[in-house]
Amino acid sequence: MLARFNKAADMLRLSQEERHRLSRPAKQILLNFSITLDNGSEKNFEGYRVIHSTVLGPSKGGIRYDTEVNIDEVKALAAWMTWKSALVGIPFGGAKGGINCDPSKLSRTELEKLTRAYTQALADTFGPHKDVPAPDLGTGPDEMGWLMDEFSLLHGKIIHAVVTGKHLYAGGSLGRVEATGRGVSIITLLALDKLKKRSTTTTVAIQGFGNVGLHTALFLWEQGVKVVAVSDVSAALFNADGIDIPDLIAYAGRNDRSIYGYYHAYPILHNELLTLPVDVLIPAARENVITAANAAAIKAGIIVEAANGPTSADADKILREKQIFVVPDILANAGGVIVSYFEWLQNVKNETWNILEVNSKLEEILEKSFREVYATARNSNDSLRDAAYLLAVKRVASAQQAPDN
Numbered sequence: 328m329l330a331r332f333n334k335a336a337d338m339l340r341l342s343q344e345e346r347h348r349l350s351r352p353a354k355q356i357l358l359n360f361s362i363t364l365d366n367g368s369e370k371n372f373e374g375y376r377v378i379h380s381t382v383l384g385p386s387k388g389g390i391r392y393d394t395e396v397n398i399d400e401v402k403a404l405a406a407w408m409t410w411k412s413a414l415v416g417i418p419f420g421g422a423k424g425g426i427n428c429d430p431s432k433l434s435r436t437e438l439e440k441l442t443r444a445y446t447q448a449l450a451d452t453f454g455p456h457k458d459v460p461a462p463d464l465g466t467g468p469d470e471m472g473w474l475m476d477e478f479s480l481l482h483g484k485i486i487h488a489v490v491t492g493k494h495l496y497a498g499g500s501l502g503r504v505e506a507t508g509r510g511v512s513i514i515t516l517l518a519l520d521k522l523k524k525r526s527t528t529t530t531v532a533i534q535g536f537g538n539v540g541l542h543t544a545l546f547l548w549e550q551g552v553k554v555v556a557v558s559d560v561s562a563a564l565f566n567a568d569g570i571d572i573p574d575l576i577a578y579a580g581r582n583d584r585s586i587y588g589y590y591h592a593y594p595i596l597h598n599e600l601l602t603l604p605v606d607v608l609i610p611a612a613r614e615n616v617i618t619a620a621n622a623a624a625i626k627a628g629i630i631v632e633a634a635n636g637p638t639s640a641d642a643d644k645i646l647r648e649k650q651i652f653v654v655p656d657i658l659a660n661a662g663g664v665i666v667s668y669f670e671w672l673q674n675v676k677n678e679t680w681n682i683l684e685v686n687s688k689l690e691e692i693l694e695k696s697f698r699e700v701y702a703t704a705r706n707s708n709d710s711l712r713d714a715a716y717l718l719a720v721k722r723v724a725s726a727q728q729a730p731d732n
């Protein structure tokens with residue numbers, strides 16, 4: 328994050344003071360709390376919430392339940408949220424949170440206790456006009472619902488707008504569950520169109536088959552794009568004729584959400600997926616999967632970063648030399664936070680929008696943002712990533728310098 332930020336700061340000729348103010352988080356919270364497990368024993372957890380910036384509005388960003396989450400990761404993810412919201416022009420700052428845990432090893436009751444304990448610890452930090460969490464890796468509508476419920480109990484009234492990504496019955500928005508994947512698919516099609524590479528034979532490989540990967544695969548499949556490879560932790564699968572995504576989703580639904588053992592595709596090695604000869608590679612799982620070690624072997628002409636931070640800074644240079652068209656995460660996966668903004672607006676104004684309204688507004692914002700980033704990159708002969716950072720950092724820096732701040 329810092330390598331990319333510093334490049335934009337150089338281009339904008341920001342002073343050392345401005346760089347510090349913009350790049351360092353406004354607040355970092357490290358939590359330590361325990362819950363009673365189903366077997367009666369106590370278990371201690373470390374939790375995090377980092378508020379990177381509130382310059383453009385209340386801080387906004389997901390909560391991650393994962394064994395690899397740590398304060399440094401959350402700091403980078405929080406800053407990415409600031410640049411993402413600024414880039415697509417929604418009035419939020421950036422934040423991120425997490426709990427170091429393995430959600431697959433916790434029961435539903437334990438996950439609920441964990442989420443409620445985390446919310447209690449952050450009851451003074453969260454708030455509809457202060458800091459508004461959302462789902463990320465390892466969390467979803469259940470966790471967001473428990474968070475909303477606990478926060479409301481602590482404040483003695485229902486407060487829907489404290490969190491987004493909730494179930495519909497708990498004040499969620501139509502279209503939020505699939506928003507990030509829908510956004511990734513919109514951006515992928517825009518990139519293919521721009522490069523005149525969209526055809527009936529366009530092929531895509533997707534790493535990750537969770538919320539983002541699954542919905543990206545589904546929407547691209549619906550548009551006639553051949554999804555030839557997908558993976559989760561348990562397996563990586565390939566079918567040169569294209570995988571029947573609805574059939575795979577149904578299979579995973581019967582198989583504890585795992586794609587392992589699906590019989591209409593061949594198992595391949597996880598690393599192989601990243602270097603397949605496809606038109607588009609979509610990393611939709613974790614950070615730092617495209618590195619200096621494998622970047623030279625990538626054969627896709629387009630990479631659409633659905634995950635946050637999937638490409639390491641030293642891999643960027645190699646991808647640029649190979650003239651791979653990389654759509655950066657802060658643009659590619661912004662669909663989630665955009666529809667989170669719509670959910671927050673509906674909650675604050677007590678409104679319910681229909682799905683056509685949600686999806687058409689989402690598409691409008693993403694198309695405009697893609698056009699802006701593409702034009703900026705062309706004018707300055709920079710990568711889309713440099714252009715996106717330039718636009719985003721400039722917006723936050725100008726707001727910070729404005730007389731009101």
Ligand SMILES: NC(=O)C1=CN([C@@H]2O[C@H](COP(=O)(O)OP(=O)(O)OC[C@H]3O[C@@H](n4cnc5c(N)ncnc54)[C@H](OP(=O)(O)O)[C@@H]3O)[C@@H](O)[C@H]2O)C=CC1
Nearest residue numbers: 463464465507535536537538539559560612634635660663
């Ligand atoms: N949810 C959202 O709205 C947004 C998410 N993002 C980003 O998108 C990414 C994915 O998030 P999300 O889909 O919500 O998370 P989920 O927890 O829903 O899904 C993660 C997926 O990645 C898979 N995975 C994890 N590690 C690997 C690996 N090494 N190789 C292959 N697959 C792997 C998981 O497999 P398994 O199920 O087997 O564990 C799972 O299929 C993250 O970077 C997140 O920050 C960005 C914007 C918004």
Ligand SMILES: O=C(O)CCC(=O)C(=O)O
Nearest residue numbers: 388389461463663664667
């Ligand atoms: O929906 C949101 O508010 C944030 C989602 C998120 O964490 C992300 O975009 O990385």
